[in-house]
Amino acid sequence: MPYSLAVIVPAYNETEVLERFHARLGAVLDTMDTMDAGATVIYVDDGSADDTWQIIDRLAQADARVAGLRLSRNFGKEAAMTAGLDAADADAVVLIDADLQDPPELIPELVARLREGNDVVYATRADRAGETRFKKFTSAAFYRVMERVSDNPMPRDTGDFRVLSRRAVAALRELRERQRFMKGLFAWIGYRQVSLRYQRDARLAGDTKWNYWRLTNLAIEGITSFSVAPLRVATWLGLSAASLAFLYGLWVILKVAVWGDPVRGYPTLLVVILFMGGAQLMGLGVIGEYVGRTYAETKRRPLYFVEDRRGATRPFTEP
Secondary structure, three states: OOOEEEEEEEEOOOOOOHHHHHHHHHHHHHHHOOOOOEEEEEEEEOOOOOOHHHHHHHHHHHOOOEEEEEEOOOOOHHHHHHHHHHHOOOOEEEEOOOOOOOOHHHHHHHHHHHOOOOOEEEEEEEEEOOOOHHHHHHHHHHHHHHHHHOOOOOOOOEEEEEEEEHHHHHHHHOOOOOOOOHHHHHHHOOOOEEEEEEEEOOOOOOOOOOOHHHHHHHHHHHHHHHOOHHHHHHHHHHHHHHHHHHHHHHHHHHHHHHHOOOOOHHHHHHHHHHHHHHHHHHHHHHHHHHHHHHHHHHHOOOOOOEEEEEOOOOOOOOO
16 A cells, blocks of 8 residues: 655754765655655754755755755744644654754654554654763653653654654644643654664764753753643742641740740841742742743744745645
């Protein structure tokens, strides 16, 4: 039975590696032409400031399988992946980064596992080459925290590299929330999902766009999008602070009434004020994160705008 394939590649300032990536991907697709009805590669330029779009244009002219979307500005990787999913029309849709940390040679095995009756086959990293111990530790800690606090636990040590069935893509298209954390959305839709372990390579060229500041913001995005645990922590912190303050007040009264010990005002008062003030500010900060996300959702702005297209990509239609 004919089986079509689409490969979505979000790209942001990937001039140094994009052509080498396409050469490896093209070689893989050539071996799959005998088993599939056809393959399409959709490059999504997420508002790059270098020659990424010019390279995509050249690739589209040289390879009929290539299509391109150029977003009007940098909307972020989550929006770029969404744009690719909106434009994809295939039985199997692969998401992969252009930096060659995720090997394109793994795509045939992912598709084979999908055709066994699964809806999502996600690639789980057995090892992360080219990354510091600190980054590996923080990444592992994040996935384990999400596993604990989220109502829909995400698979550990798993990025965006995966293949999706047609109905999984259709389900994702219906999720139009503005605060997007795609790893959580992939898990949230359910269906049959299985893992495929692989060795992740070091980045071939160029610099990563994910510094610790952006990774921290992404972690906050993920936790607040799929869990109310921070609100519960703030609640329990407030109850704990009130309980400690009440017990300490009883202790002060007891010392004065029984032993006649004078109350040491200034140090005690300063410590209590600082502790309570810090707890209140932290609670307000947590509440503010959720209020800000609610505010962003109520505006219902489009997730992205497409400035230019190359190749045969279907126009975006609101589900």
